[in-house]
Amino acid sequence: MSYTVTEIRQGLAAGRFSSSEITRDYLARIAEHNPQLNCFISVTEELAMQQAQAADAALANGDTGLLTGVPLAHKDLFCTDGVRTSCGSRMLDNFIAPYDATVVERIREAGAVMLGKTNMDEFAMGSSNENSWYGNVANPWNTAHVPGGSSGGSAAAVAAGLAPAATGTDTGGSIRQPAALCGVTGIKPTYGRVSRYGMVAFASSLDQGGPLARSAADCALLLQAMAGFDPRDSTSSEIDVGDFSARLDQGIEGLRIGLPKEYFAEGLDSRLASVIETAIGELRKLGADVREVSLPMTGLSIPTYYVVAMAECSSNLSRFDGVRFGHRCADPVDLEDLYKRSRGEGFGAEVKRRILIGTYALSAGYYDAYYLKAQQLRRMIKDDFHKAFADVDLILGPTTPEVAFEIGAKTGDPVSMYLQDIYTISLNLAGLPGMSLPVGFVDGLPVGMQLIGNYFDEARLLQVAHRYQQVSDWHLQTPEAFA
Amino acid sequence: MSSAIGSGWETVIGLEIHAQLATRSKIFSGASTAYGAAPNTQACAVDLGLPGVLPVLNREAVRMAIRFGVAIDAQIDHQSIFARKNYFYPDLPKGYQISQFEHPIVGHGHISISLAEGEQKQIGITRAHLEEDAGKSIHDQFPEQTGIDLNRAGTPLLEIVSEPDMRSAKEAVAYARKIHSLVRYLEICDGNMQEGSFRCDANVSVRRQGDDRLGTRAELKNINSFRFLERAINFEVERQIEVIEDGGKVVQETRLYDSERDETRSMRSKEEANDYRYFPDPDLLPVIISDEDIAAIRAGLPELPEQKKQRYIDELKLSDYNAELLTANRDTALYFEAAHAASSDGIEPALLANWILGDLGGALNKAGMDIAASPIEPAALAQLVARISDDTISGKIAKQVFDAMWQGEGGADEIIEARGLRQITDSGAIETLIDDVIAANPEQVEQFRAGKEKVLGFFVGQVMQQSRGKANPGQVNALLREKLKPD
Numbered sequence: 001m002s003y004t005v006t007e008i009r010q011g012l013a014a015g016r017f018s019s020s021e022i023t024r025d026y027l028a029r030i031a032e033h034n035p036q037l038n039c040f041i042s043v044t045e046e047l048a049m050q051q052a053q054a055a056d057a058a059l060a061n062g063d064t065g066l067l068t069g070v071p072l073a074h075k076d077l078f079c080t081d082g083v084r085t086s087c088g089s090r091m092l093d094n095f096i097a098p099y100d101a102t103v104v105e106r107i108r109e110a111g112a113v114m115l116g117k118t119n120m121d122e123f124a125m126g127s128s129n130e131n132s133w134y135g136n137v138a139n140p141w142n143t144a145h146v147p148g149g150s151s152g153g154s155a156a157a158v159a160a161g162l163a164p165a166a167t168g169t170d171t172g173g174s175i176r177q178p179a180a181l182c183g184v185t186g187i188k189p190t191y192g193r194v195s196r197y198g199m200v201a202f203a204s205s206l207d208q209g210g211p212l213a214r215s216a217a218d219c220a221l222l223l224q225a226m227a228g229f230d231p232r233d234s235t236s237s238e239i240d241v242g243d244f245s246a247r248l249d250q251g252i253e254g255l256r257i258g259l260p261k262e263y264f265a266e267g268l269d270s271r272l273a274s275v276i277e278t279a280i281g282e283l284r285k286l287g288a289d290v291r292e293v294s295l296p297m298t299g300l301s302i303p304t305y306y307v308v309a310m311a312e313c314s315s316n317l318s319r320f321d322g323v324r325f326g327h328r329c330a331d332p333v334d335l336e337d338l339y340k341r342s343r344g345e346g347f348g349a350e351v352k353r354r355i356l357i358g359t360y361a362l363s364a365g366y367y368d369a370y371y372l373k374a375q376q377l378r379r380m381i382k383d384d385f386h387k388a389f390a391d392v393d394l395i396l397g398p399t400t401p402e403v404a405f406e407i408g409a410k411t412g413d414p415v416s417m418y419l420q421d422i423y424t425i426s427l428n429l430a431g432l433p434g435m436s437l438p439v440g441f442v443d444g445l446p447v448g449m450q451l452i453g454n455y456f457d458e459a460r461l462l463q464v465a466h467r468y469q470q471v472s473d474w475h476l477q478t479p480e481a482f483a
Numbered sequence: 484m485s486s487a488i489g490s491g492w493e494t495v496i497g498l499e500i501h502a503q504l505a506t507r508s509k510i511f512s513g514a515s516t517a518y519g520a521a522p523n524t525q526a527c528a529v530d531l532g533l534p535g536v537l538p539v540l541n542r543e544a545v546r547m548a549i550r551f552g553v554a555i556d557a558q559i560d561h562q563s564i565f566a567r568k569n570y571f572y573p574d575l576p577k578g579y580q581i582s583q584f585e586h587p588i589v590g591h592g593h594i595s596i597s598l599a600e601g602e603q604k605q606i607g608i609t610r611a612h613l614e615e616d617a618g619k620s621i622h623d624q625f626p627e628q629t630g631i632d633l634n635r636a637g638t639p640l641l642e643i644v645s646e647p648d649m650r651s652a653k654e655a656v657a658y659a660r661k662i663h664s665l666v667r668y669l670e671i672c673d674g675n676m677q678e679g680s681f682r683c684d685a686n687v688s689v690r691r692q693g694d695d696r697l698g699t700r701a702e703l704k705n706i707n708s709f710r711f712l713e714r715a716i717n718f719e720v721e722r723q724i725e726v727i728e729d730g731g732k733v734v735q736e737t738r739l740y741d742s743e744r745d746e747t748r749s750m751r752s753k754e755e756a757n758d759y760r761y762f763p764d765p766d767l768l769p770v771i772i773s774d775e776d777i778a779a780i781r782a783g784l785p786e787l788p789e790q791k792k793q794r795y796i797d798e799l800k801l802s803d804y805n806a807e808l809l810t811a812n813r814d815t816a817l818y819f820e821a822a823h824a825a826s827s828d829g830i831e832p833a834l835l836a837n838w839i840l841g842d843l844g845g846a847l848n849k850a851g852m853d854i855a856a857s858p859i860e861p862a863a864l865a866q867l868v869a870r871i872s873d874d875t876i877s878g879k880i881a882k883q884v885f886d887a888m889w890q891g892e893g894g895a896d897e898i899i900e901a902r903g904l905r906q907i908t909d910s911g912a913i914e915t916l917i918d919d920v921i922a923a924n925p926e927q928v929e930q931f932r933a934g935k936e937k938v939l940g941f942f943v944g945q946v947m948q949q950s951r952g953k954a955n956p957g958q959v960n961a962l963l964r965e966k967l968k969p970d
Contacts, residue, residue, distance in 0.1 A: 079535045092534065099528055101535055198535040205765035233537050234767050312765055315567050318578020319532045323631065326534075339571055362569070362760035371762055 002478045005070055005164050005218040012059055012069045019059065019069030023052035023113050026071045030115065030162045033482060037138045039157040041076045042084055043116035051113040058111065066225050068111030073166040075154050076117035077124055078104050078209070079198040087200050088120040088132040088150075091320050091327045091346030101198020102230045103167060103209050110225040115163050119153030122348045123317065124174055124202040126150050127420040128410065131350040136407055139182060140479040141445050145404040148178030148420075154212045155182035159446075160482040165213035165222055169199055171206045172305055173399075173424025176436035179212050180399035180448020183438040185465065185475055186212040187219045190456045191431035192237035194223075195230030201316040203309035204235075206428040215475050216437060216465035220244035223458060239456050247463040253287030255464065258392035262298040263423055269402045275440035275447045276398055279468065283396075286467055293388040293395060297381045301426035302418055304381065307361050307374035308429070313351075314358030320346060353414065382430045389454045394464060397423055399436040399448035423450060433458045437465045438474040446474070491692045494720050495700075496655045496685055497647035500662055501640045502672040503616065503680040504547045510615050510639035511538030511581060518678050526618070526633035532576030537766050540565075544639040545770055546780060547671035548588045548613050551641060553781045554669055555608055557592025563770040565613075570757040574618035574631050582642075584761040587612035588770065589641075594665070595789070596657040597807060606658050607646030614640050641671070647686065647697065652716035656709050659683050660811070663709075667813045668787055676707050683712050688733070689723045698723070699733040703747055706740050715740035719747050791816055799823070799832040808840050814855045815839070821861035822868075830865070830872050838868055842885050859888050867895040880904050880952055907954045910962060913946070916954065917966050920945045932969050939963060 003011070003022075011017050027045050034040050048071065055069035079085045079097035081104075086092045100108065108114070121131040129137040129152025137152040139145040140160035147156040151168030155178035158166055168175040170188035179186030187210045194209040201207060211222035224244050230236045259280070264273060284290055322328035322342025329341030347355070361370035388395060400420055410417045427434040432455060436448040453461045469475050509516055512529035529536045545563075552559045566584040589611035595603045616638040621630035643662060649655045663681055666672035674681045683706050688698035703719055706712050718740075723733050738747040786794070788810045795806035809819045822835050843864060847854055867888065871881050876899060887898045899905055907913060920942060921928055931938040939960075946959045 079533075085534065087534070095534065097533065097535065099533075197537050200534040201766075203765075232539060234539050235537075235765075311762060315569050315579050315760070315762070318569060318571065319534070319576060321571060321573075321578055323573050324531060324576060335573065359760065362762055364758045364760075367760075367762070 002161050002214070002476065002483070003164050004214045005067070005072075005221055006215070008070050008164055009067075009221075019052040019055040019071070019113060020049065022069075023048050023071045023115070026115055026163060033160055033162055036143060037140060037156050037160055037162070038135050039118055039137055039153040039160070039162055040073070040116045041086055041088065041119050041132075041134050041153070044083055044114055047083065048113050048115050051108075055111055055113060063111065065109075065111030066221060067107065069113065070111070070165075071113040071115050071163065072107070072222075073115045073118050073154060073157055073163040074104060074107075075120055075151050075166065075168050077120060077169050077200050078167060079200065080104050080114070080117065083114075083117065085117070085200065086133070087124070088122040088134060089346065089348065089351070090133040091343075093133065093327065095326055097198070099198060102195035102232060103199065103226050105198075106228075107167070107222075107225050112225070118151070118157055118166055121150035121152065121174075122351050123200065123313070124150040124169055124171055124207075125313070125350050125354055127173065127177055127417055128405075128407075129153065129178070130407065130411055131348055133348060138407070139404045139445070140482050141183060142404070143481075144406055145445065146181065146407050148181035148400075148404060150174040150178075151186075151212060152178045155179050155184055155186070158182070158184045158212050158214060159479065161478060165211055165218055167209060167222075167226070168212050169202075169207055169209050170424075170428065171202045171208075171309060172428050173421040175210050175212060176399050176424050176434055176448065176450060177420060179436040180438070180450075181404040181446065183446030183448075183474070183477065184212050184214060185216055185219055185435065185437045185469075186210065187223060187435035187458065187461065188427065188433060189223060189227060189458050190237070190433045191428075192235055193241075193433070193456065193458065194226050195228075195233040195236045197230055197232040201312075203312040204316060205312060206305075206309055208428070216435070216462045216469055217245065217248055219435070220248060220462045220466075223462075237456070242459060244459050244462055247459050248466040250463055251287060252283065252464055252467050255288045255394065256392040257283060257288045257290045258293030258388055258395045259290060260295040260298065260388070260395060260397055261292050262295050263397035267401050267419070267422065268398055269442070271442045272398055272400075272402065272447050275442060276449050279439035279449050279472075280396065282468060282471055283464070286471065290396075291392065293392055295384045295388060295395075295426070297377070297384045298422070298426060300377055301381055301429060302422060304374045304377040305421070305425045305429055306357070306418065307370050308378060310354045310358030311361045311371050311374075312358070314355045314362065317347075317351070317355055322346070350414075378429050381426050385426075385430050385432060385452075393454075394460060395452035397450050397452070399423060399450040403442045403445035403447060427452055431455065433461060435461045435465060437468065438477075439468075439472070440474055490724070492689050492720075492724050493692050493694070494650055494652075494716075495647045495688045495690065495697055496649040496652070496716060498645045498649070498655060498659060499684040499686070500643040500645075500659065501682040501684075502643060502662075502666045502674075504544050504639040504641055504671055505673055506541055506543045506547065506639055508541060509637035510541050510544045510613065512637055514637065516638050518680075520634055522621075522630070522632035523634060526636055530576065530633055530637040532578075538581060538764075540767060540770065541639065544613055545588065545772075547639075547669070548611065548641050549772065549777060549780050550669050550671055550784065551611055551643070551666065552589035552592060553777065553784060554665060554787060555589075555592035555594050557608065557611070558590030559588070559772060559777055560586060560590060561772055561774075562586060563588040563772065565764045565767045565770075566761045567764045568614075569760040572617065573629065574620045574633070574636070576618065576633060576636055580615060580617065581764055581767070582614035583612035586769075588772075594658070594661055596654065596661050598654070598657070601803075604654065606648045609644045609646055611641050611643040614642055616640050641666075647688075652713040652720070655685060655716055656713045659712055660709060664788055664811055664813060668785060670785070679707070682707070685712065685716055685719075687716055687719045687723070689720055689727070699735050701733065701735070701747070702737045703740055704737055704750065711740060711742050714742075714745055715747055718745060722747065788813075788816075795832075801833055801836055805833070805836045805840060809836060812854070814853060818854050818857070818861050822865040825862035825865040826869060830869055834872065835865065835868050838864060842882065846885075846889055858891060859885075863888060863894055870895050870899060874906060874908060874955065875899060876904055876906050877952070877956065880906070904953060907950055908958060910958060913950075913954050913958055913962055914966075916946050916949045917942075917959070917962055920949065921966060928967065931967050939967070942967070
């Protein structure tokens with residue numbers, strides 16, 4: 001079962017199947033395969049069937065909502081009214097939000113059916129989905145390998161056909177990297193494009209929600225439902241959203257594409273490089289004008305990111321103190337004990353590591369050397385892109401330096417794990433949109449290609465990805481075990 | 484503090500005032516700021532710091548802060564930044580307080596205070612910044628447990644930080660009162676100290692006279708009246724001098740004022756205090772303030788106490804002293820202006836001022852009431868004063884009428900009529916009274932005629948008594964002199 005959202009919409013409109021039928025099918029697939037893949041933390045069968053029936057009634061009345069009757073899943077970082085939002089953490093294992101995140105609300109209002117909440121690295125901190133209180137997620141292409149992270153559950157669910165699409169969040173690559181590792185299409189919009197209200201914060205100045213799906217066209221549909229100004233998020237943009245699907249069928253003749261020489265240098269697996277070269281060749285054939293650009297600050301993006309993201313997360317995660325919600329230790333003897341044990345028991349090792357580093361970076365006497373310095377570097381990274389975009393319309397490169405690694409291969413070496421994000425992280429620092437689409441395989445595992453756009457230029461990214469997907473079928477492939 | 488000054492010590496005081504801004508909703512959420520609701524009924528998801536929620540700035544709080552800034556002639560930058568102040572406390576829901584660190588909304592400004600000798604002193608204001616209040620921890624209602632009420636969490640505060648420019652507790656109180664008066668004039672804070680809408684922390688240190696380095700300071704907290712502010716500072720100054728004179732050192736620490744024992748007690752020393760790890764809040768964009776915004780706010784400022792005082796002196800011919808007293812408190816000034824507006828042209832504003840500051844002020848004080856809650860309305864008081872001015876009653880009778888008005892017996896005219904207090908100005912009637920008194924006291928008549936001037940007072944007293952105080956004293960005097968003249 002490898003429906004795209006577009007196909008489901010057509011099938012529903014043509015009456016080939018009902019939302020209830022297709023929702024039941026997906027729920028059955030989840031029941032069958034989730035024990036092996038562990039993509040879902042919560043499956044909301046009852047709610048899904050209710051929503052599907054309501055969608056069928058609406059469809060019968062001529063409802064033409066953007067996503068009416070389309071089943072999909074939410075990363076378990078988006079608050080859902082009445083349904084547990086765990087963030088992959090023991091800390092929030094018992095947390096049921098009394099409200100919907102704006103993204104959840106908008107997708108619901110567009111008529112979609114929620115299948116459940118997907119697994120993720122705890123509080124979105126990780127690149128392998130091995131940091132979840134609910135256990136790691138397996139890559140559907142090879143279940144001994146990681147799906148990437150932190151939106152690993154969403155990517156694996158879409159790849160295995162347990163959901164036609166899912167939401168994700170991206171702080172340093174958390175949509176694009178798992179999309180690449182699982183062979184699906186995912187887009188991280190410009191910072192401010194999608195409301196962060198109700199999206200549990202990891203690093204507020206970097207976090208951005210977006211969709212993972214089987215095609216660029218599907219991503220355009222989902223992003224259309226998700227995006228737009230939200231008065232509840234002061235950092236959301238008032239810039240007009242436009243129609244992400246409008247330009248999909250336009251050609252890309254004359255489009256100037258820049259290849260950052262720093263992305264095709266040491267560190268990139270040469271087999272991935274040649275897969276991407278082939279894809280670039282396709283774009284050339286479609287008329288793109290491909291040239292080299294330079295992003296000299298690329299190497300500094302990882303240390304910059306890890307100061308900014310950890311500083312912000314150390315503060316964002318302070319609210320998990322065992323006082324009002326979330327995990328509280330048993331029988332605290334005093335306030336200090338309540339804090340220490342609740343947080344000590346509630347958070348996993350990677351989260352603790354990041355809180356500690358972030359706390360250190362913000363401490364008196366270190367602030368200037370770390371946090372302020374990182375802010376300066378962040379501006380320089382932005383300037384890098386600004387200069388590059390003076391000459392090109394789009395930047396293109398690999399999404400990751402290698403394909404999905406084996407579960408457990410990097411857990412003892414956080415720095416090597418952090419390096420997985422080398423090509424994705426600078427976009428978050430700059431606030432730029434980026435997307436990953438599948439362009440081939442190495443060792444039977446998918447390779448992702450990343451497209452980087454200028455601010456609020458998502459429509460162009462989607463257009464280029466869609467054009468490529470019209471002349472290729474990598475995005476339509478399904479792992480045999482889940483066909 | 485004369486003892487400290489006498490012994491060669493100088494006191495240095497700076498104040499941090501937290502004024503709760505009178506916005507209807509909180510600074511970063513739409514929840515109500517009303518005081519006194521049942522615990523946790525006015526705390527929404529944002530105030531509770533639930534996962535995923537985000538703050539949205541209340542522009543009215545910004546406008547109020549700028550209003551204050553403009554009124555103290557402060558530097559107001561075009562860009563202001565909110566920062567997170569990180570520390571753990573159960574009534575601080577997010578584990579950080581959204582406050583300001585670098586780029587506060589109000590920069591350096593100043594304000595003048597009046598010293599006892601009528602001299603003015605300028606006090607510098609370092610900055611004033613916006614921040615959210617925390618909730619309240621309730622320690623006395625649940626045995627062995629602490630209750631948390633988050634109704635107050637997210638209430639907007641303007642923290643006003645002065646320079647260490649004050650040299651005595653009296654100056655500190657004068658400054659605090661001045662700020663209190665100003666925020667009420669600006670209608671940005673209700674100034675209620677009992678409910679905690681206006682709180683003062685005092686940074687106090689001492690140094691040898693002539694020394695220009697600052698001594699180590701203690702921060703005094705938990706002061707909820709001006710009287711306690713003065714007492715707490717005086718206690719603390721004596722304590723610090725004693726410590727140093729005994730060969731010890733003052734420790735930098737926070738001390739709580741205990742009004743029952745009238746002393747300050749150590750709460751925590753700064754060494755073990757938190758490192759707040761301030762950094763710009765990434766959830767909030769910088770606040771951009773244009774020159775036009777500032778100009779519009781400046782144009783909308785009400786008449787401020789200094790301007791009012793000058794106008795009272797120049798236009799209404801009030802004394803400097805009365806003008807100062809009337810304008811020190813916005814409600815008093817509003818009362819005076821309402822009474823003045825209700826008066827006809829012949830009424831001297833000075834007479835009105837005397838009644839407001841004298842009899843009315845005394846009665847309110849005695850009853851422990853604010854002038855805004857006065858049982859005698861401004862127009863009613865104006866009517867009473869009018870009756871003195873037009874000789875319907877004497878000043879003395881007016882006090883009787885005032886008391887009756889205070890008791891709620893009605894308006895001045897009503898009481899004068901009902902009690903028959905109208906002054907007797909008919910000379911025929913007064914002459915009749917005088918004739919009776921003269922006839923009844925031949926001995927005294929002889930004495931007066933023999934040159935004993937003092938006896939006149941006796942006759943005046945008798946006539947007034949006969950008239951039950953209603954005879955016009957001036958007329959009585961003149962007519963008596965005439966009648967007592969030797970034939």
